Amino acid sequence: MRLATLRDGTRDGRLAVVRADGARLASAAEVAPTLQAALDRWEELAPRLRALSRDLDEGRLEGAPVEPARLSAPxxxxxxxxxxxxxxxxxxxxxxxxxxxxxxxxxxxxxxxxxxxxxxxxxxxxxxxxxxxxxxxxxxxxxxxxxxxxxxxxxxxxxxxxxxxxxxxxxxxxxxxxxxxxxxxxxxxxxxxxxxxxxxxxxxxxxxxxxxxxxxxxxxxxxxxxxxxxxxxxxxxxxxxxxxxxxxxxxxxxxxxxxxxxxxxxxxxxxxxxxxxxxxxxxxxxxxxxxxxxxxxxxxxxxxxxxxxxxxxxxxxxxxxxx
CATH class of the missing domain: 3.90.850.10 (Fumarylacetoacetase-like, C-terminal domain)
Structure with missing residues (x-):
């Protein structure tokens, strides 16, 4: 699983999962608003993030194109x-x-x-x-x-x-x-x-x-x-x-x-x-x-x-x- 942070005007951005080919991503805000929030409850939330990542990989989520300029540091x-x-x-x-x-x-x-x-x-x-x-x-x-x-x-x-x-x-x-x-x-x-x-x-x-x-x-x-x-x-x-x-x-x-x-x-x-x-x-x-x-x-x-x-x-x- 790969994760990224979308710039959204806040200090900590918005968490996203990244497709296996690195070309598209999908918001993970429904699981955790930020990467730090996910890390704070990792044992509970990591399985849900993995499920979301699989949905993106297998086409059940369309996602959006990865645009590096719209991404912050993870x-x-x-x-x-x-x-x-x-x-x-x-x-x-x-x-x-x-x-x-x-x-x-x-x-x-x-x-x-x-x-x-x-x-x-x-x-x-x-x-x-x-x-x-x-x-x-x-x-x-x-x-x-x-x-x-x-x-x-x-x-x-x-x-x-x-x-x-x-x-x-x-x-x-x-x-x-x-x-x-x-x-x-x-x-x-x-x-x-x-x-x-x-x-x-x-x-x-x-x-x-x-x-x-x-x-x-x-x-x-x-x-x-x-x-x-x-x-x-x-x-x-x-x-x-x-x-x-x-x-x-x-x-x-x-x-x-x-x-x-x-x-x-x-x-x-x-x-x-x-x-x-x-x-x-x-x-x-x-x-x-x-x-x-x-x-x-x-x-x-x-x-x-x-x-x-x-x-x-x-x-x-x-x-x-x-x-």
Missing amino acids: LPRAYEWIDGSAYLNHVRLARRARGAEPPPSLETDPLVYQGGSGVLLGPTDPLRLLDPAFGLDLEGELCAVLGDVPLGASPEAALPLVRLLCLANDVTYRNLVPGELAKGFGFFQSKPATAFAPFAATPDELGAAWRDGRAHLRVRALVDGALLGDCEAGPEMHFSFADLAAHAARTRALTAGTLLGSGTVSNADPSRGALCLAERRMREILESGAARTPFLARGQRVVIEALDAAGRSVFGRVEQEVV
């Missing part, structure tokens, strides 16, 4: 946005490029931070470059939408609480990162609003591609039509979504509707490219001593999507213009 705002860094290749490249050693606990203790979740961008919303000196970058990553995760939950207990999966462009102002980290208090101004692809999918929608708490999909990123990266999301995700959820719940419970990010999908094989400009720049520094690829400029277009083995765009596209 969750236009969320109670929490917790972002990890589960792809250790990305972390190691970043440290090597600036001559630093990775932390000793890199393989045993996940890196996470808490980002802003009050304003989340839809799939075609513009990327606002407030100042070119900020160094605007895209980041292609997968996310989980969690149910209620109890305090101290184990990875095994957290795994079935992954309600939905989605795709994000976790935007970063790279040139603001060093100054913020130097303060020893984490990201803030360097992390503007995150954008999301239009559809959220239940894990079973991925079939065999969902295993071990990982989504074994290809994630592609293009800038102005040129391929930046085409990376495998499953094999090199060192910490699974279950691991990340358990880590986040070590000292606090997580509420239904919490967004949990994987961090930038990254592969050690350089032929796969990169899903952020910073990683390409890291490789350039390691190869030649200097970064050549610029960060995003006004007028450029970014596309990010995740494909399954059959080539289906599982979450639809993030397609944004820099303004």
